[in-house]
Amino acid sequence: DIPRYVKIVEVGPRDGLQNEKTIVPMSVKVNLIHKLVSSGLSVVEATSFVSPKWVPQLADAKDVMDAVKNLDGVRLPVLTPNLKGFEAAVAAGAKEVAVFASASESFSKSNINCSIEESFARYRAVTSAAKKLSIPVRGFTSASLSHSVICPLVLLLPQFLGEYSQGYGKQKKVAEASALYLGIGTVLPMLEAVMAVVPVEKLAVHFHDTYGQSLPNILLSLQGCPYAKGASGNVATEDVVYMLNGLGVKTNIDMDKLLSAGEYISQYLGRPSGSKTAVALSRI
Ligand code: HMG
Numbered sequence: 001d002i003p004r005y006v007k008i009v010e011v012g013p014r015d016g017l018q019n020e021k022t023i024v025p026m027s028v029k030v031n032l033i034h035k036l037v038s039s040g041l042s043v044v045e046a047t048s049f050v051s052p053k054w055v056p057q058l059a060d061a062k063d064v065m066d067a068v069k070n071l072d073g074v075r076l077p078v079l080t081p082n083l084k085g086f087e088a089a090v091a092a093g094a095k096e097v098a099v100f101a102s103a104s105e106s107f108s109k110s111n112i113n114c115s116i117e118e119s120f121a122r123y124r125a126v127t128s129a130a131k132k133l134s135i136p137v138r139g140f141t142s143a144s145l146s147h148s149v150i151c152p153l154v155l156l157l158p159q160f161l162g163e164y165s166q167g168y169g170k171q172k173k174v175a176e177a178s179a180l181y182l183g184i185g186t187v188l189p190m191l192e193a194v195m196a197v198v199p200v201e202k203l204a205v206h207f208h209d210t211y212g213q214s215l216p217n218i219l220l221s222l223q224g225c226p227y228a229k230g231a232s233g234n235v236a237t238e239d240v241v242y243m244l245n246g247l248g249v250k251t252n253i254d255m256d257k258l259l260s261a262g263e264y265i266s267q268y269l270g271r272p273s274g275s276k277t278a279v280a281l282s283r284i
């Protein structure tokens with residue numbers, strides 16, 4: 001049983017560009033976001049309000065947000081690792097934020113310079129400030145599955161207002177459930193453990209393609225999880241949409257426009273697209 005519709009949360013402008021060696025100019029980021037939105041993507045992570053010392057690639061978060069905040073028909077969440085980031089995001093016009101925890105102490109330390117426990121205290125501050133402003137918060141919990149997905153699998157908890165005001169607590173349970181499955185090379189046992197603590201409609205999956213296993217893992221996840229999340233730099237969105245089209249799953253995404261967004265940023269970065277679908281279709 002696979003769902004009839006899948007919502008893709010595009011993370012290229014954030015997760016993709018944060019990993020680029022060169023710093024992409026603000027105007028290119030803004031063009032990319034425009035192109036992604038015009039392809040029909042309804043949620044595009046725009047940037048992160050993080051320390052520019054840690055992530056210099058996204059030091060222009062305020063300007064990017066300012067340039068895109070009034071785009072219609074799209075949600076533009078931004079990453080906020082602490083209250084300082086949350087306040088800066090709101091001041092810049094963000095209407096949705098995401099927090100990101102880890103299932104392993106070492107990744108927590110290297111990513112946000114604190115323990116898992118401390119990160120939940122920070123996220124509690126972010127979620128309660130967000131609740132006062134009726135700003136939705138999503139939560140990532142990163143875990144590595146060895147062999148198959150090494151770079152993090154993430155489960156998102158779209159939040160959390162009202163009955164989900166305890167979102168950070170749920171995220172903590174997700175982290176614990178995920179940690180149990182570190183070392184197991186498939187996504188299914190982890191998803192089952194996580195679905196025991198969080199309703200499936202509240203979950204999303206996010207894959208990196210380090211071992212080339214993200215499409216099969218997305219396919220497995222679809223059997224229990226209604227939202228899939230992917231991006232170039234992670235799994236290529238073009239490849240995810242191509243697979244979903246082949247399965248007859250609706251995404252509301254215009255493949256030609258999506259390809260043109262991918263081509264735009266690949267050309268800017270001066271390298272061929274990482275998407276097999278984009279490469280194959282460009283030969284036709
Ligand atoms: P820290 O150095 O421990 O922070 O960093 P601190 O509180 O000691 O402050 C140090 C300096 O940073 C101070 O400035 C603060 O004002 C400033 P100074 O006095 O030295 O001039 N600062 C900030 N500046 C801007 N925005 C902020 C902010 N907070 C403090 N929000 C911190 C701790 C969390 C800030 C840092 O470690 C950080 O920014 N980390 C972000 C790392 C990141 O963005 N990683 C990538 C996203 S996660 C990911 O990609 C995985 C994901 O895709 C899922 C998956 O694939 O699994 C989500």
Ligand code: MG
Nearest residue numbers: 015206208234
């Ligand atoms: Mg990621």
